[in-house]
Amino acid sequence: MSYRLAEFERVEQLVAAAKTLRKHGYSRFTAYTPFAIPELNEILAIPKSRAPLWFFCAGFAGGTTAMVVQWWCNAYDFPLNVGGRPLFSIPACIPITFELTVLFSALTGFFYLIVAGGMPRLFHPIDRIPGIERATKDRHVLAIDLSDPKFLPDECAQLLAEHQPARVVDGEAVR
Amino acid sequence: MSATSLPEIAHELEDKPPVLVGRPDDRSLDRRVLGALWSPSIARWWWPLFLFSAGGTGLLLFLMLYTVVTGIGVWGNNIPVAWGFGITDFVFWIGIGHAGTFISAILYLCAQRWRTTINRIAETMTLFAVVNAGIFPLIHLGRPWFAYWLVPYPATTGVWPNFRSALPWDAAAVSTYLTVSVLFWYSGLIPDLAAMRDFQTSRLKARIYGLFSLGWRGSAEQWAQHKTVYLILAGLATPLVLSVHTVVSFDFSITQLPGWHSALFPPYFVAGAIYSGFAMVIMLLIPIRKLYKLEDVITEAHLEASAKLMLATGWIVLYAYALDPFIAWWSGEPTELYLQTFARPLGPFAVLYWTQIFCNCVVPQVYWIKRARRSHVVLFIGSALILFGMWLERFVLIYTSLARDWLPSSWHDFTPTWVDGGLIFGTACFFVFNYLLFLRFVPFVPLSELKEMRHELEKEDLEKAGEELPYEKEARGVVPAR
Numbered sequence: 001m002s003y004r005l006a007e008f009e010r011v012e013q014l015v016a017a018a019k020t021l022r023k024h025g026y027s028r029f030t031a032y033t034p035f036a037i038p039e040l041n042e043i044l045a046i047p048k049s050r051a052p053l054w055f056f057c058a059g060f061a062g063g064t065t066a067m068v069v070q071w072w073c074n075a076y077d078f079p080l081n082v083g084g085r086p087l088f089s090i091p092a093c094i095p096i097t098f099e100l101t102v103l104f105s106a107l108t109g110f111f112y113l114i115v116a117g118g119m120p121r122l123f124h125p126i127d128r129i130p131g132i133e134r135a136t137k138d139r140h141v142l143a144i145d146l147s148d149p150k151f152l153p154d155e156c157a158q159l160l161a162e163h164q165p166a167r168v169v170d171g172e173a174v175r
Numbered sequence: 176m177s178a179t180s181l182p183e184i185a186h187e188l189e190d191k192p193p194v195l196v197g198r199p200d201d202r203s204l205d206r207r208v209l210g211a212l213w214s215p216s217i218a219r220w221w222w223p224l225f226l227f228s229a230g231g232t233g234l235l236l237f238l239m240l241y242t243v244v245t246g247i248g249v250w251g252n253n254i255p256v257a258w259g260f261g262i263t264d265f266v267f268w269i270g271i272g273h274a275g276t277f278i279s280a281i282l283y284l285c286a287q288r289w290r291t292t293i294n295r296i297a298e299t300m301t302l303f304a305v306v307n308a309g310i311f312p313l314i315h316l317g318r319p320w321f322a323y324w325l326v327p328y329p330a331t332t333g334v335w336p337n338f339r340s341a342l343p344w345d346a347a348a349v350s351t352y353l354t355v356s357v358l359f360w361y362s363g364l365i366p367d368l369a370a371m372r373d374f375q376t377s378r379l380k381a382r383i384y385g386l387f388s389l390g391w392r393g394s395a396e397q398w399a400q401h402k403t404v405y406l407i408l409a410g411l412a413t414p415l416v417l418s419v420h421t422v423v424s425f426d427f428s429i430t431q432l433p434g435w436h437s438a439l440f441p442p443y444f445v446a447g448a449i450y451s452g453f454a455m456v457i458m459l460l461i462p463i464r465k466l467y468k469l470e471d472v473i474t475e476a477h478l479e480a481s482a483k484l485m486l487a488t489g490w491i492v493l494y495a496y497a498l499d500p501f502i503a504w505w506s507g508e509p510t511e512l513y514l515q516t517f518a519r520p521l522g523p524f525a526v527l528y529w530t531q532i533f534c535n536c537v538v539p540q541v542y543w544i545k546r547a548r549r550s551h552v553v554l555f556i557g558s559a560l561i562l563f564g565m566w567l568e569r570f571v572l573i574y575t576s577l578a579r580d581w582l583p584s585s586w587h588d589f590t591p592t593w594v595d596g597g598l599i600f601g602t603a604c605f606f607v608f609n610y611l612l613f614l615r616f617v618p619f620v621p622l623s624e625l626k627e628m629r630h631e632l633e634k635e636d637l638e639k640a641g642e643e644l645p646y647e648k649e650a651r652g653v654v655p656a657r
Contacts, residue, residue: 011630030394030395030396031394031395032392032393032394032395033393033395033398034201034366034370034393034622034623034626035366035398035623035624035626035627035630036398036399036401036402036623036627037395037398038402040395040398041395041399044395044396046395046396046399049399049400049402049403049404051400051403051404051407052403052407055407055411069327070338073327073335073336073338074335074337074338074339077333077335078333078334078335080335080337082337082339085339089339092338092339093338095344095347095348095418095422095425096338096343096344096347098414098418099344099347099348099351099415099418099422100347100351102351102355102411102414102415102418103351103354103355105411106354106355106358106359106408106411106412107354107358109358109404109407109408109411110358110361110362110404110408112400112404113362113400113401113404114389116400117391117396117397117400117401118390118396118397119365119389119390119391120389120390121389121390122385122386122390123390124390124392126392127392132392133373134373135392135393136366136369136370136372136373136391136392136393137201137202137205137370137373137374138200138201138202138205
């Protein structure tokens with residue numbers, strides 16, 4: 001796969017360039033930036049994260065597990081009579097139930113982030129194209145897939161030039 | 176710029192220090208923050224401190240071994256004072272951790288800008304403080320190799336842990352707190368580790384940082400996921416941090432000892448925890464910003480805000496102290512009344528008690544004065560006193576209640592041994608040891624968040640000045656609005 005990388009000094013340039021490309025019907029391009037730029041989500045039509053659902057389901061599973069384990073251990077499998085107190089009472093089970101809800105939820109959410117973000121990854125094909133390494137530091141990089149049906153090398157160069165990129169380079173992303 | 180409009184005049188009158196001095200660009204931030212880690216100039220102070228704290232860590236390991244091999248009798252603990260220094264140190268260290276989560280999670284949800292720069296310094300403090308805290312309950316078991324009994328596993332005896340006891344609650348709360356803090360810390364760190372990877376000139380270092388950054392590239396898709404997950408993790412960490420010291424306070428309040436059996440404990444413990452944690456944050460920020468010459472990134476605003484929060488939580492603690500004798504009187508319980516109104520303030524524990532009151536209630540009042548909040552010497556010494564006072568508070572709470580219970584014939588005093596003292600000193604060294612390693616290898620200022628904040632500040636600057644961004648001006652007309 002080949003990409004055209006356009007490096008910009010400023011966020012506003014990148015956002016404007018992305019808008020221009022989108023307006024001209026480009027669909028296969030993305031941005032690599034040193035920090036989050038929320039405006040891009042709409043321009044690049046990034047689907048909403050499914051993280052909240054995973055967090056919720058895992059939390060629910062954690063809480064249920066904790067409640068069931070506490071009831072099963074102390075009230076059912078081996079009824080533990082401590083000074084005649086009830087074998088199962090919800091208030092006494094709340095601390096562990098709460099902690100396990102948070103634990104399951106946070107662990108799942110974290111691993112969701114790793115998997116949904118395409119990690120862990122030792123090498124990404126795009127790393128082959130020089131200049132991409134600045135995207136984590138001081139450049140905002142737009143990467144246009146050259147197989148985009150709307151891609152025409154000269155027109156694209158013109159569209160990008162309107163936004164004064166610091167550098168434009170074509171490269172092949174290979175394994 | 177001279178003030179012309181009312182809000183501007185108000186702003187100048189407030190005399191607020193900025194959260195970022197100047198608007199350094201990405202490259203200079205990279206150089207200063209990432210370059211600081213491997214810079215040879217820090218070796219001058221880093222190595223002596225590191226070797227000293229490594230020695231103290233060695234002492235800690237030796238004392239742990241000595242305690243386990245010989246038995247808990249090497250501590251000053253006795254019956255009735257069965258908890259002594261061990262649980263005091265546990266509550267102290269876990270309390271320190273709370274300010275870290277307060278800064279990184281609660282202030283994140285509140286969109287407090289000043290938390291951005293210092294959140295990793297504070298959060299790392301949390302991790303190492305919780306690690307220290309975990310040591311004490313483990314070794315005070317006496318037979319730490321049976322610690323797994325707290326986990327419900329199918330034992331051949333068929334017996335399960337008693338989940339209505341505070342000990343399994345503690346185990347669940349502290350281990351969850353440590354795990355979630357690590358996850359939250361690490362997910363914030365991934366983009367900065369990637370920046371560190373791309374910043375390295377040495378191939379080996381780049382590979383090691385690359386491994387830990389899990390292959391983060393910073394694509395818009397990754398950022399969208401990251402933002403969502405980070406926000407929810409902050410939302411989870413917020414009630415979690417409040418729950419941890421609440422559960423710790425249950426260790427005391429669900430018992431029936433005079434001075435312990437109180438419904439006030441959960442909020443009182445949480446406020447005290449954040450209070451002592453902020454003292455520790457200040458004691459870390461002052462040397463770090465000085466030694467790394469980061470005065471324009473970690474500014475007066477951060478120190479002043481921390482001091483103000485210390486003052487606020489200090490007043491909650493003061494309120495709890497004042498309420499203690501009142502509730503004792505209200506209960507009409509003679510032993511409770513004796514402990515709270517005589518034994519602690521006037522009796523055998525008066526010196527401990529009034530030192531605690533001085534450190535925790537009198538000292539912070541100096542931070543009403545702006546000059547005191549801005550003086551690093553006053554901030555540092557005040558924080559050290561508060562930290563000591565908060566340790567003393569837990570000691571007074573644990574020791575005096577155990578030493579003066581319902582039955583006067585079982586009253587007994589407590590004298591710490593050198594092992595008790597060595598353990599708290601050892602954990603302090605272990606904390607410094609871990610922290611120095613962190614400062615050496617891990618980007619301790621959250622770079623991507625800092626750049627994002629800088630970008631927002633720039634936008635606001637221009638909006639205030641009524642100007643457009645330089646680029647937008649040029650691009651206007653060329654790029655019609657969408």
